[in-house]
Amino acid sequence: MAAAHKVVVKKAELSWLDRLYVVSVAKGMGITFAHFLKQIATPTRKRYTIQYPDMKKEMPKGYRGLHELKRFEDGAIKCVACFMCQEACPARCISIEAEEFSELTYTQGFEEKRPAKFKIDMLRCIYCGMCEEACPKDAIWLRNDYELAAYDRLSMAFGKWDLINTYADQDGKATLTAETESPTTPRRTVAL
Numbered sequence: 001m002a003a004a005h006k007v008v009v010k011k012a013e014l015s016w017l018d019r020l021y022v023v024s025v026a027k028g029m030g031i032t033f034a035h036f037l038k039q040i041a042t043p044t045r046k047r048y049t050i051q052y053p054d055m056k057k058e059m060p061k062g063y064r065g066l067h068e069l070k071r072f073e074d075g076a077i078k079c080v081a082c083f084m085c086q087e088a089c090p091a092r093c094i095s096i097e098a099e100e101f102s103e104l105t106y107t108q109g110f111e112e113k114r115p116a117k118f119k120i121d122m123l124r125c126i127y128c129g130m131c132e133e134a135c136p137k138d139a140i141w142l143r144n145d146y147e148l149a150a151y152d153r154l155s156m157a158f159g160k161w162d163l164i165n166t167y168a169d170q171d172g173k174a175t176l177t178a179e180t181e182s183p184t185t186p187r188r189t190v191a192l
């Protein structure tokens with residue numbers, strides 16, 4: 001076996017001028033000032049600084065923001081509680097409880113299950129999009145919306161109705177509730 005080669009790394013010595021830090025500070029201020037002038041010369045809509053919350057940043061296509069459980073045109077939710085997203089989630093922040101569902105008048109008609117409960121802990125989510133990728137029904141999307149704040153941890157656990165309804169107004173959809181959701185025949189929850 002070859003002998004280990006020892007490398008001595010010399011510590012860089014600072015000159016008296018370096019130790020004054022005047023040059024470094026001046027360089028830094030120069031960069032800041034250059035950005036300042038550039039911002040002033042740039043039209044408002046193209047500036048880096050956004051007057052949030054009066055102005056909102058337009059996120060690029062494919063941005064992975066907050067989640068939504070999607071619905072069909074008739075209002076029925078697309079999710080069939082297959083647990084694929086829960087399995088795919090690397091942060092283990094999705095938990096689903098399924099229930100039997102056989103209401104044939106709805107678009108998805110012949111599905112046997114749907115989520116009775118669907119929870120995402122947004123504090124643990126890393127917005128990787130794996131749930132969206134794993135879903136065979138195109139039922140969970142990560143939207144372009146990014147505003148998320150709460151005063152306590154519990155409020156950051158989004159339930160089924162949050163995931164369905166949070167953007168209902170914005171998208172011109174009716175709000176769905178346990179009462180307006182189609183009935184199940186019979187209602188029976190399936191253990192995780």
Ligand code: SF4
Pocket residue numbers: 088089090091092093094120124125126127128129130131132
């Ligand atoms: S975006 Fe990633 S971390 Fe967040 S719920 Fe989906 S799979 Fe889990």
Ligand code: SF4
Pocket residue numbers: 078079080081082083084085086096134135136137138139140
């Ligand atoms: S959102 Fe998609 S992957 Fe997750 S349980 Fe529902 S159908 Fe399955």
